Amino acid sequence: LLDLPWSEFTKDNFDLKRAQRILDKDHFGLEKVKQRIVEYLAVLKLKRDMKAPILCLVGPPGVGKTSLGKSIAKALGRKYVRMALGGIRDEAEIRGHRKTYIGAMPGRIISSIKKAGADNPVFVLDEIDKVGTDHRGDPSSALLEVLDPEQNNAFYDHYVEVDYDLSNILFIATANSLSTIQPALLDRMEIIEVNGYTIEEKIEIAKKYLLPKQKENHGLQSKDINLKPALIEKVIEDYTRESGVRGLEKKIGSLVRGVATKLAMEEEYNVTLANEDIERILGAPIYDKDLYEGNEVAGVVTGLAWTSVGGDILFIESSLSPGKGKLTLTGNLGDVMKESAVIALAYLRAHAAEFGIDYTLFDNWDVHVHVPAGATPKDGPSAGVTMLTALTSAFTQRKVKQNLAMTGEITLRG
Incomplete structure (x- = not known):
């Protein structure tokens, strides 16, 4: 007491x-x-x-x-x-x-x-x-x-x-x-x-906090190693996939140890690290981002996705084949996302005349909607408008405008 x-x-x-x-x-x-x-x-x-x-x-x-x-x-x-x-x-x-x-x-x-x-x-x-x-x-x-x-x-x-x-x-x-x-x-x-950091914020955090801390921890002086912002961005994009900066700190620690080893063995090295130095120390890149591929084919639309580690793009592909109007959905989709595709097709059927689509097409062609990266689970309602655009593009055979990505839920009333 x-x-x-x-x-x-x-x-x-x-x-x-x-x-x-x-x-x-x-x-x-x-x-x-x-x-x-x-x-x-x-x-x-x-x-x-x-x-x-x-x-x-x-x-x-x-x-x-x-x-x-x-x-x-x-x-x-x-x-x-x-x-x-x-x-x-x-x-x-x-x-x-x-x-x-x-x-x-x-x-x-x-x-x-x-x-x-x-x-x-x-x-x-x-x-x-x-x-x-x-x-x-x-x-x-x-x-x-x-x-x-x-x-x-x-x-x-x-x-x-x-x-x-x-x-x-x-x-x-x-x-x-x-x-x-x-x-x-x-x-x-x-x-x-407290949201995750953007790439720009991570670069600033690495420059101001992580790199000086790792230099001090490994007994290096500021003149012993220099990391340019472009290289920090490469490390963030190719070697980490996170909202915070713990993984980034570990990777910067690996780079600093790589330089410390060269210094201790009295070998020559570049003070300003280059791309090849990073790949030599950290190995080949672990992650690669989905690159925008352009919409050369009708029925392919770029969607925007939310992930726990930040924003990403995904592609929604739709194709038609002769059949009886069956809808097939693939790409490891959750129930909500499957329902979005059903709603998109129902809306398109109800408003076929507005888009200049012959309504008999729906009974004579099977529709297949696929969202690539089949091993990655996907769910949520916000791909609705992307799916509607992909289906409309497939049925009208009109390509979607270049450099356009979309996100948003769709209702039966459009």
Whole structure:
């Protein structure tokens, strides 16, 4: 009890410009999160007794959610505490054990506050979407009390047996997906989406953060290796397929080690790496992008696709063969995408006259729609307009305009 920091606060640094500088220095992009932290600081400066918000940063792995917590603590001038929730299955981990048990101890919330030595740290709840549940209770239900601003001013730990005020703590939860977090817990948090980085952002991150860090880790000086932006882009596109930058950091680490080896063996090498140096160190390119092929044939249309690692293009091919009006769909399509093709064909049949199509064609020709990369599963409604265009192109034998890609759902009313 005496070890807990009852009413011991660290003094907040209310210099908003400094906070903004620290956040910008540590992380590139992520403007929404930075803006929310500066807003919180501004309100705290005007109204000293404000309850801290409970933020939840959601995004793919490797975009800097966890490290952002450390950066926020630095910007506010507060202590930093991190609690990994991945795989926690016991409710006593949150609320502590009663003293009647042998080996009883306080929960991890109280233990972390004791370790921080302050009543108002920045508390990162890492991987909140990976909390498990079993016969020993449900930790995510125990977190409801911790993360409710109306209740957490009197948090009861079974071991401490005295109410403890958590309302001054700035809780920041991180998650990869919201689907596994129970709704009541989700309702208590302010969700901030941390999206993946674009190629341009990744190049900047590599230049400003990853390359200097890897040079320092491997004992190289800045004059020992030089990576041009075009080469960083090659590494991103040919050797990584991710939203974050963890894979990119590993590849840059490999390049730096390749140079460090040459340096240690006192062999000659190019300080400014070229394409052949990258392929020598990293091997042949692992990934290749779908290149735009042009629409030389009627019935082939370029669609836009969303993937977990960013945007891509895909091709929708349709062909006609003599038959009885059967529709065949191939390319590892999900149910929603198959329905899009059925809707597109139904719309085309109903409006055949508008497109100058003889309606008897539908009964005398079989239609086959294929989406290449047959091994890749595809689903979603947004290929509807692309499928309609492909079918119209096949039936009218008119080619689709060059350099045109499309996305969007189609309804039966068009």
